[in-house]
Amino acid sequence: MDVEDRLLGMIESFLFLMGDEGLSRPQLAALTGRDEDEIEKALDRLLTSYEERLNSGITLRVFGGSYRLVTKVEFADDMKRLLENPSPKSMTQASLEVLAIIAYKQPVTRVEIDDLRGVKSEGPIHTLIAKGYIMEKGRSEGTGRAILYGTTDLFLDRFGLQSIADLPPLLHQEEDETEDADLFMTRFQEAFSMEEEGGTDF
Structure with a gap:
């Protein structure tokens, strides 16, 4: 695993653990020991990866400056079945x-x-x-x-x-x-x- 792949994995793990609270770029920078420019590039790469993978049910979104892992809109009907039952x-x-x-x-x-x-x-x-x-x-x-x-x-x-x-x-x-x-x-x-x-x- 190269350095950049490890950074993506770290960011994904942190965001998964934080759930709906999410993490901001400064928080991710502090947790990973990288600067915010590197974090922003990594987040863009992570988002691209999620959006290009048709077999991925999650993606990346930012709410109020905090990044979160969320389910993709195209799976909304499937999620609705779970919530209704x-x-x-x-x-x-x-x-x-x-x-x-x-x-x-x-x-x-x-x-x-x-x-x-x-x-x-x-x-x-x-x-x-x-x-x-x-x-x-x-x-x-x-x-x-x-x-x-x-x-x-x-x-x-x-x-x-x-x-x-x-x-x-x-x-x-x-x-x-x-x-x-x-x-x-x-x-x-x-x-x-x-x-x-x-x-x-x-």
């Missing part, structure tokens, strides 16, 4: 944990989710966005203006809720915001288990 039962434990935290704590940043779970949450967040259960709800007011996540109308529909106010109460919930993540998830599952008995399609 998500299966809550197919979600991993990690995705359920993240969905529980977002549902009850929204709007919430990824850092806040990570802090509560004790592990990184990029993967589950990407999964939940792809399934249409969560979406961006703006930016926080703090340093860096992190993305705020919240649930979608599809989440309400799939979980049989009219609004977020209809979420089942967490059993024996304490006021302590630093409560153990496992206990938090157990309460979420217990709450929806009770809803299942009442006929909710979970």
